[in-house]
Amino acid sequence: MKKVLSLVLLTLFICLPNKFYAQLITDGAGVSVTVNGKSSFGNLSAVDPYYGNKFRYNTYDFWLPIPSFKIGKTRILGIVNYRVLDFTFDKDFKDSPNTISKIQEIKPTVVVRHPFGKRWAAFGVLIPTMASDFKDSFSINDMVLDGIFGVSRKFGEKSNLEIGIGPHIMYAFDKFLITPAISVDYKSNDGKWFAQLYWPRVNVFRNLGNSTQVGVAGSIDWTLHNLQNYKNNEGQEIDYAQFSAVHGGLQINQRLFDGFWLQLQGGVGFANKYTLYDSNNNSITDYKTKEIPYAKMMLTYRFGN
Numbered sequence: 001m002k003k004v005l006s007l008v009l010l011t012l013f014i015c016l017p018n019k020f021y022a023q024l025i026t027d028g029a030g031v032s033v034t035v036n037g038k039s040s041f042g043n044l045s046a047v048d049p050y051y052g053n054k055f056r057y058n059t060y061d062f063w064l065p066i067p068s069f070k071i072g073k074t075r076i077l078g079i080v081n082y083r084v085l086d087f088t089f090d091k092d093f094k095d096s097p098n099t100i101s102k103i104q105e106i107k108p109t110v111v112v113r114h115p116f117g118k119r120w121a122a123f124g125v126l127i128p129t130m131a132s133d134f135k136d137s138f139s140i141n142d143m144v145l146d147g148i149f150g151v152s153r154k155f156g157e158k159s160n161l162e163i164g165i166g167p168h169i170m171y172a173f174d175k176f177l178i179t180p181a182i183s184v185d186y187k188s189n190d191g192k193w194f195a196q197l198y199w200p201r202v203n204v205f206r207n208l209g210n211s212t213q214v215g216v217a218g219s220i221d222w223t224l225h226n227l228q229n230y231k232n233n234e235g236q237e238i239d240y241a242q243f244s245a246v247h248g249g250l251q252i253n254q255r256l257f258d259g260f261w262l263q264l265q266g267g268v269g270f271a272n273k274y275t276l277y278d279s280n281n282n283s284i285t286d287y288k289t290k291e292i293p294y295a296k297m298m299l300t301y302r303f304g305n
Contacts, residue, residue, distance in 0.1 A: 030300030211255035218248035
């Protein structure tokens, strides 16, 4: 069985490099499930129809690599992620933007990297994203164009530290957003510690032998999605919505066999927000929740480990 699985993966992921760079984690393929505790919007008045309406949501992720190739010295590689946010409310209000039961997101991440000199490289990370409840057919309004562009440099005698900097540029719903971005990829000389920092994740782990890793992991999870089919409670037309949360907790990674790993994470989600925007990019409704405990399980395949 192990040989069959390995052969299938090698056939599917042919041409992939032995290493994913700082802009991508080494888990080139996998599935994950995140289960969040029950919560409710905490900044509503008692007369609001959604006051006390508790909800919970689960997140399901599936991702596969994009076959890598080179044009001269330039390497192009990436992954495609499919995410489902599944919401369950105690009280359901039909066709309300506050009780949408399912948001689907398709997010390819393509890295273009061109080395120059001994330790330098120019890179671009392209992240076009489609997110919606998809009750209507796909339109350009379901697209978010996202990307990071910059340069990186390796440090240390063993080039075990790589730092990249550059602007993060996003265009969505007729609005540009430009923010600074940084990526850090580090592995200690003895191979026991490693850390990754890049938008939107942070991982710090210690190797306990060749098959076990323990540490902390965090991420900024956010989804922009089209909501032009809805109105808010006051009858205002909605253009789009943003759901965001910051997750952080403890994680253990255990190698099952070959490149297959089981990863378990538990922690707290905070800064949870669900915001509705009009066509002028103005916030018309801003919902917030308290901290929410969560548990996450991932089964991944790693390349080059």
